[in-house]
Amino acid sequence: MTAPSAPSIATHALTRRYGSHEALRDVTLSVEPGSVYALVGPNGAGKTTLIQLLMNLQPATSGSSELLGVPSAHVRGAALNRIGYVSESQEMPLWMTVGGMLDYLRPFYPTWDAGLERQLVTDFALPLTRKLKHLSRGMRMKAAFLSALCYRPALLVLDEPFSGLDPLVRDELIQGLLDRIGETTIFLSSHDLAEIESFASHVGYLEQGSLVFSEEMTTLSNRFRRVEFQVDPATAIPSRLPATWLGVERSGSLVRFTDSSFHSDSEAVAQVESLFPSAGNFEFVPLSLRSIFLANARSQGAQRAAANSGVPA
Amino acid sequence: MTQIINILRKDIRHLRLEILASVAVLLLFLVVEPRAWAELYGSALSASQIVAGLVCVSWGIIILRLVHAERLAGSNQFWTTRPYEWPKLLAAKALFVILFVYVPLVLAQFYLLHHAGFSIAANLSPLLHNLLRVTCVLVLPLACIAAVTTSFGQAALSLLGFAVLLAALQSAFNYLGSVSATIGLPRRAPLFILSAEFAIVVAFLSAVLLLQYSRRLTMKSIAILGSAVVLLIATQQILAGSAAAASGYATGVSDAPASIAIDTSKRQAFSMWLPRNTRTAMYAVPLQFSNFTPGVTLSLEAQRYTLTTAEGYTWTSNWLTDYSFFDSLRPKSSSSLRSFLDIPWSVYPHVAGHPVSIRIEFLASQLANDTPYTYSLPNEAHSVPHVGVCKLDDAEENLLCRGAFGNFSLVDVSTTGSPDPCDGSADAAPTTPAPLIPETGSLVGTRRLTQNPMPEISPVMINMVHLNPPHPNDQRTGYLCPGTPVTFAAKHFERHVYIATPPATITLNEAPRGGRVGP
Numbered sequence: 001m002t003a004p005s006a007p008s009i010a011t012h013a014l015t016r017r018y019g020s021h022e023a024l025r026d027v028t029l030s031v032e033p034g035s036v037y038a039l040v041g042p043n044g045a046g047k048t049t050l051i052q053l054l055m056n057l058q059p060a061t062s063g064s065s066e067l068l069g070v071p072s073a074h075v076r077g078a079a080l081n082r083i084g085y086v087s088e089s090q091e092m093p094l095w096m097t098v099g100g101m102l103d104y105l106r107p108f109y110p111t112w113d114a115g116l117e118r119q120l121v122t123d124f125a126l127p128l129t130r131k132l133k134h135l136s137r138g139m140r141m142k143a144a145f146l147s148a149l150c151y152r153p154a155l156l157v158l159d160e161p162f163s164g165l166d167p168l169v170r171d172e173l174i175q176g177l178l179d180r181i182g183e184t185t186i187f188l189s190s191h192d193l194a195e196i197e198s199f200a201s202h203v204g205y206l207e208q209g210s211l212v213f214s215e216e217m218t219t220l221s222n223r224f225r226r227v228e229f230q231v232d233p234a235t236a237i238p239s240r241l242p243a244t245w246l247g248v249e250r251s252g253s254l255v256r257f258t259d260s261s262f263h264s265d266s267e268a269v270a271q272v273e274s275l276f277p278s279a280g281n282f283e284f285v286p287l288s289l290r291s292i293f294l295a296n297a298r299s300q301g302a303q304r305a306a307a308n309s310g311v312p313a
Numbered sequence: 314m315t316q317i318i319n320i321l322r323k324d325i326r327h328l329r330l331e332i333l334a335s336v337a338v339l340l341l342f343l344v345v346e347p348r349a350w351a352e353l354y355g356s357a358l359s360a361s362q363i364v365a366g367l368v369c370v371s372w373g374i375i376i377l378r379l380v381h382a383e384r385l386a387g388s389n390q391f392w393t394t395r396p397y398e399w400p401k402l403l404a405a406k407a408l409f410v411i412l413f414v415y416v417p418l419v420l421a422q423f424y425l426l427h428h429a430g431f432s433i434a435a436n437l438s439p440l441l442h443n444l445l446r447v448t449c450v451l452v453l454p455l456a457c458i459a460a461v462t463t464s465f466g467q468a469a470l471s472l473l474g475f476a477v478l479l480a481a482l483q484s485a486f487n488y489l490g491s492v493s494a495t496i497g498l499p500r501r502a503p504l505f506i507l508s509a510e511f512a513i514v515v516a517f518l519s520a521v522l523l524l525q526y527s528r529r530l531t532m533k534s535i536a537i538l539g540s541a542v543v544l545l546i547a548t549q550q551i552l553a554g555s556a557a558a559a560s561g562y563a564t565g566v567s568d569a570p571a572s573i574a575i576d577t578s579k580r581q582a583f584s585m586w587l588p589r590n591t592r593t594a595m596y597a598v599p600l601q602f603s604n605f606t607p608g609v610t611l612s613l614e615a616q617r618y619t620l621t622t623a624e625g626y627t628w629t630s631n632w633l634t635d636y637s638f639f640d641s642l643r644p645k646s647s648s649s650l651r652s653f654l655d656i657p658w659s660v661y662p663h664v665a666g667h668p669v670s671i672r673i674e675f676l677a678s679q680l681a682n683d684t685p686y687t688y689s690l691p692n693e694a695h696s697v698p699h700v701g702v703c704k705l706d707d708a709e710e711n712l713l714c715r716g717a718f719g720n721f722s723l724v725d726v727s728t729t730g731s732p733d734p735c736d737g738s739a740d741a742a743p744t745t746p747a748p749l750i751p752e753t754g755s756l757v758g759t760r761r762l763t764q765n766p767m768p769e770i771s772p773v774m775i776n777m778v779h780l781n782p783p784h785p786n787d788q789r790t791g792y793l794c795p796g797t798p799v800t801f802a803a804k805h806f807e808r809h810v811y812i813a814t815p816p817a818t819i820t821l822n823e824a825p826r827g828g829r830v831g832p
Contacts, residue, residue, distance in 0.1 A: 057388040059530075077398045085394035091384075092391055095327060107319045108396050 006069055008033045008155050008185035009054060014063035016049050023049045025209040026063065031187055031202065033154075036177075038196040038217075039189040040289070041206035042297055047189035048089075050206065051159045054187075055085055068155055081109055084148030084184075086141070087159035092132050098143050099128035102150070109151035117150040124172060138169035145173055149180065156180065158188035162195060170195060197289040205293070207300050217289075224292045225262040226285035231255055232278040242271065246299040255279070258287065258295040316398060320383075320405035321412075328378055332413050335371035339417050342368050346771050347428055350715055351706075365770040372414045373455050377468045379409055380459030385525040387463050393529070403526045410452060415444060422772040429773045430694070430702050431717040436772065439718035446768040449511055453518040460525040461534050475542075482546060510548055517541035562676045562809040569810050570606035570679055575599070575652075575671060575817035594661050596654040596821055598671065600814070608682050610804050611812075615676040618654055621816075622670075626663045630655065632676070656821075665821045674813040680804035687800040690728075690793060699803035700724055703778070709735050709792050712778035712799070718769060726778045728799040735794035 009031035016024040024046040031037045039047050052058045054065050056075040065072040070079045093101060098121075106112045121128065124142040132140055141161065148156060156177075162170045170192070177186060178199055190196050196203070197217070204214035213220070233253045241248055244261040255276065262268055265284055272279050287295070325332070342364045349361035383392045383402060392402075422440060426433050455468075458475075462468040518541065521534045576599040619629040633655065652673055656664065686698050690712075694704040701716035712726075778799075793799075 052388055055394055057393060076393075078396055080394060080396040083394075087389065089389045090391060090394070091389055093327075100326075104319065104323050105395065107315055 005033050007031055007066075008035075009037070009065070009067055009187055011050075011054070011065040012063055014050070014053060014065050015061050016046075016053055016058070017061045022209050024053065027206075027209075027211045029204055029211055029214045031185060033185050034182060035201045036181060036186040036199055037188070037202040037204065038200035038289075039187070039204045039206060040191075040193060040196070040293055041189075044208075045206040046209040047206055048087075048159055049209075051087070051157060051187075051189060055083075055157060067157075081111065081151065082154040084151070084153035084156040085158075086144045086148050086156075086161050088141070088161065088163045089159070090144065092140060092144065094133035095131065097129055097131050098126050098135070098146075101132065101143065101147060102128075105147055105150075111151045113150055113152055116152065117146070120146045120149060120176065123176065138165050141165060141173065142169065145176055149176060152180075153184055155185045155187065158186065158190075160189055160191065162190055162192045174199065193290040193293055194288070200289075203289065205296055207296070212296060212300070220289075220292065221286060223260060223262055224287045224295070225259045225268065226256065226283075226287055226291070227259050227262075227268060227272065228254060228256040228281075228283040228285070229272055229276070229279045230281040231276050235276060235278055238275050241275070246295045247302075258292075258299075260295075316401045317405045317408065320397075320402060321408055324379060324382055324405065324409050327382055328375060328409075328413075331371070331375045331378060335368070335375055335413065336417060338364065338367045338371050339421055342770065343421055343424060346425060346773070350429065350773060350775060351713070361771070368770055369451060372451065374465075375413060376410065376452060376455040377459045377465055379406055380456055381462075381465060381468070384463055385460045385529050386531040399526045403522070406456075410456075414452065415447070418447065418770070419444070421770075426717060426772050429715050429717070430696070431773070436717045440772065443718060443769050443772070445511075449514045449518075450768050453514065453522070457518045457521045457534075457538055460522055461531050461538065478542075510545055513541060513544050513548065517544070562811045569812040570609040571602055571611055571812065572604045573673075573675060573812050573814050574601045574603070575673065575814050575819070576601040577817050577819055594656045594658065594665070596656065597651045598654055598673070598819075599651050600673075602650070609807075610680040610682070611810070612678045612680060613675050614678060616652060616673055618652070618671060618673045620654075620656070620660070620664045620669050620671055622664060623668060628656075628660045628664065654821075668818050668820050670816045670818050672814055672816045674811065677810050677812060679807045679810045681807045683803040683805060685800050685802040687798055690795050690797045690799055692795050697801050700776075700801055701774075705793055705795065709794060712793060714776050714778060716774050716776065718772050718774065724804070725802040726799065727802070728793065728797055731792045731794050731797075733792065735792050 007030040009029070011027050011029050014024060014027040015022065027046075027050060039050065041047055049058075053060045054067055054072050054075075056072050059073070067075055068079075068082055075083065093104075096104065102117060106114075106117075120126075124139075124146060126139065126142055126146060127135075132143060135143065145161070161173065165173070174195055180186070181199065188196070188200075200217050202214070202216050203220055205212040215223075230253045237248065237250055237255070241257075242261075244259060246258040246260055248255070248257040250256075259268060262284070265282070268284060269279075269282055272282070342361070345364050346361045383397070383406075384390045419440065422443075423433050426436055455472075458468050458471050462471055517537055521537050521541075524530055524537070525534050615632045617630050617632045619627065621627045654671070683699060688695060688697075690705055692705065694702045694715075697703050697714065700714050703712045703714040705711075706713050
């Protein structure tokens with residue numbers, strides 16, 4: 001039996017307030033080494049805030065976080081030799097050429113891999129003599145990726161890295177990331193759920209500053225099912241349903257919902273039948289990450305609306 | 314060290330155009346400035362001042378752009394997620410400023426000193442002091458503004474806003490002049506206040522830079538900057554006029570080198586003049602000086618007056634430090650001196666129109682005479698100890714003296730002018746003093762005891778020795794002819810002294826607000 005390795009990222013009750021607004025509330029999560037952790041959530045959920053707190057780009061109001069065992073407040077200087085960071089909103093030294101930027105950055109990193117640099121320059125088809133300000137957005141993101149990959153960081157933090165990029169560039173960047181899987185822990189936030197699903201090993205869902213769930217992708221996929229069944233049209237839907245049933249809908253005799261704690265078909269059938277004795281014709285459909293995301297978002301929205309109106313959801 | 318050099322090289326590449334522009338403007342200054350030395354007022358002087366301003370602007374742009382190259386405010390900078398070591402980043406920036414601001418300035422000043430005929434070695438101390446002023450007035454403030462802003466435009470707007478704020482505060486303090494009993498003229502703080510202000514600037518601005526480079530806590534840094542401004546204003550506006558201003562002057566020591574008394578024999582003395590500041594009433598009080606210690610000169614630097622009425626009402630002004638009211642006091646020139654009482658209108662009804670006991674306290678510097686230096690005016694430039702290099706101007710009416718770093722002493726100049734133009738030859742100097750202008754004198758060294766906090770771009774200062782007409786109403790001066798003997802008597806600072814007049818009872822005549830009363 002081997003001792004569990006320290007997490008690449010760990011947060012403990014991390015909170016960030018701007019005046020009375022709580023952008024992040026008691027977020028506790030752990031990212032295992034070698035994993036690809038996707039942080040998802042609607043706009044304004046606090047994804048960028050969480051990443052900026054992790055990267056010491058702004059201070060936390062309370063709580064703590066660590067990257068590669070280093071407290072976020074100390075993530076600066078030499079600690080960044082092992083951490084790569086790319087953000088859609090990050091400024092670049094636009095006056096530099098791509099080659100000039102690489103020449104400038106190379107001496108900062110003892111582990112800079114010139115061979116990998118040459119390979120990525122070729123793979124990404126980056127023009128070394130062109131100034132960054134004259135590059136397209138996609139090419140600039142490639143340059144940013146390149147400059148964050150060449151020193152083989154142990155942890156790569158990416159904030160909305162694929163936002164606004166065309167599919168071709170996205171594929172190239174994702175391929176670049178896929179090549180790093182295993183040697184680098186990747187922590188990324190994104191709206192591009194379809195792409196994330198293809199390579200993320202873990203996923204966390206942020207909603208209004210709170211972490212709703214954080215788990216392995218396979219566990220998540222197994223836990224969520226679209227459940228459909230037929231009932232007698234005269235059967236009424238009970239007023240109290242399990243909290244794990246999201247978005248319960250009825251259309252004639254057809255009832256459907258998203259089960260967020262699915263274990264097995266038989267257990268689900270038993271649970272449904274306890275509430276709907278006449279239920280039959282069961283169907284259990286695995287959900288994509290996008291569908292899980294939407295089901296959660298709608299459920300949270302409905303709960304908020306119900307809370308605001310005083311009517312139970 | 315590798316990281317420092319790496320960042321430095323990058324900044325040099327990035328700011329090469331700004332560097333080139335700055336060097337070009339500085340070279341232009343080296344051409345223009347020596348031409349201005351031959352005149353006190355003229356196009357060459359104006360051009361020199363404009364180019365000196367451009368030099369400062371070019372350095373300002375370099376400093377702002379340099380700091381913004383690794384912006385400290387905000388959370389989306391490129392460099393903050395790279396393994397920069399903040400002390401090395403700060404060192405790289407400091408090295409850049411040294412290389413492209415301080416070194417060019419020092420080299421330019423070496424050149425100008427040499428060109429003007431001054432010893433570089435003898436002026437190293439004022440040169441270093443000037444660099445301190447460059448640091449306090451130019452480099453640190455601009456670096457701090459850049460450190461808490463995100464762009465050049467924002468920094469420029471911040472500077473503009475800061476200038477507007479200072480102007481507004483100045484106006485507010487002027488409006489409240491009656492509170493502090495000023496007369497609307499700029500007050501200057503005693504030297505130790507200026508030193509305190511330098512210390513505040515250096516301490517607070519250094520703290521801002523260190524905080525921003527180490528932690529990037531912009532809001533806290535802005536708060537520190539704001540505190541520094543408040544403290545500076547408080548120092549200038551409150552401390553300068555408070556009792557603390559006198560703390561360096563050993564009040565209570567009775568071995569003053571002269572006695573000063575209010576001359577109650579001159580009735581016209583207590584008339585109210587048309588106030589320059591309509592928020593206060595101003596009275597001129599003639600003074601009598603006696604018991605001068607031989608060879609001593611007094612330079613009055615501040616005064617405070619206490620008025621007490623028979624009814625027991627007492628009012629004491631702040632310490633007023635307007636040098637413009639005071640001249641140096643020597644035994645033979647003391648008779649015409651007056652003290653100006655600046656009385657707020659809120660106090661005026663209590664003290665006007667009936668006998669008031671007045672006591673005036675003075676803060677002064679005691680100066681001692683150096684050995685006088687006398688020479689006959691040559692046509693060419695001549696080196697004068699404690700003054701610099703003096704030369705007769707083309708109109709033969711003034712002596713233009715070049716000094717290094719404005720480091721003039723207080724100097725009495727005495728000579729004999731001619732009422733007629735000179736014929737141009739040294740032999741033509743008048744053999745007898747002209748009856749119209751028997752003796753003239755002037756002071757060299759307007760900076761004698763007031764320290765100008767502004768840095769000097771040129772190390773060479775020009776001062777004029779001009780002939781005073783013998784009578785105040787006489788517009789005619791005279792000519793200085795080659796061969797005329799001129800004596801320069803320099804003074805040097807000995808100590809600070811405190812002198813108080815005995816209380817004297819006088820009546821301050823009444824006047825309507827803003828009016829003029831008296832002969």
